[in-house]
Every structure is written in structure tokens, then in C-alpha cells.
Amino acid sequence: MGKKMILLTICLLFMTIITGCGGNTGSGEFSNGEVSFTYPTNWKEIKYKKDADMAQYIEAFVGAPMKMGEFQPNVNLTVHSFPPEAAPDLKELIRAAEEAFTTNGSAMGIRDYSRLDYEVLLLDGIEAGLLTSEYTVAKNTTKVKTMQLIVPLKDKAYNLTATCSSSQWSEYEEIFQAIVASFSIL
DSSP states (O other): HHHHHHHHHHHHHHHHOOOOOOOOOOOSSEEEESSSEEETOEEEEOOSSOOOHTTTEEEEEEEEOTTTTSSSOOEEEEEEEEOOOOOOOOHHHHHHHHHHHHHHHHGGGGEEEEEEEEEEETTEEEEEEEEEEEEEEETTTEEEEEEEEEEEEEEEEEEEEEEGGGGHHHHHHHHHHHHHHHOOOO
């Protein structure tokens, strides 16, 4: 049951990264009292309304300015809670994320997933994973790249996911790296 729940929540997470819509101008900083990160001040808050179940996991969702018809580069932060005795470790979270793409990708509207890079980072003494991947959004054949910071924190997992079209990657990779580098545990 625990692994299925992890897989389900990660599947729902990736549904959010393939959508985009506008909102109010952001403050450039997010904090919930447990974690924080910064993002460019001209990015706008995105109100996610498509799936009420997924909306409960979203702590923050911001997007870059965009032109009509472009894929909106965005960053979202989700948090998933687990019973303390069933809290997954970093390896389990990474495996579940990749299983979501490879096993359930078509159900999530994606195809052709591939891992580009993975590294373990140390954040305030806690091991976190940085997973970079690429896949195709099936409905419009947009190829996207993601940089996902996965942070197990006691009985929670924080996922900070930065996404843009593959053609925008050279423009946004440095911005995404700065956002990930700004992530801190309070």
C-alpha cells in the first residue's frame, strides 16, 4: 500500500508540471516555516485548480513570463506526508518518481521518458536527490526537461520541480539551478 501511495502522489505531481496558467506577480520568495526557496520576482503565482486532490499537495507554483502559445517555464513545490513508520527514503522516492514516468507515463499524458542526470546533494545534513530528465507531452508533442529536487524530511517528502520545454532549457537552466540552490530547510 505504501509504495502504491508514493507512486500515486508522484504521478499526480507530474500532472502539474505539464500544465501552466497565469496568476498574480510573485514576491520572489516562498516559505512555509519548514522550507524556503527564492525565484525571480517577475514570475507569477499559478493557481492550480484542475485536480482538487493534487491541489492539496501543492505548496507553491510559480511561472515565468511567457508569450501566447509558448510552454510556460515553471517551478512547483509539493509536499507529501507519510506515516513515520512508512516514510520512504531517498532511493525509494527516486525509484517511485522514475517508475511513475516509465510505467504510468501514458496514463499521465507523457511518453519517451529518459533520465539525463542524477546526483545526491547534502542540504543542511540531509541527503536530497537532484534528478534531471526529459520526456514528451503526448497531447501536443512538446519535449520538456525537468530538474527535480527531492528532499525526504522526517515523515514528509518535498519535491521542488522546475520544468520548461527542451528548446527553452539553455535559457532557464541557470535560473532553475539558482532556485534549487536557494532551497533551504528552516
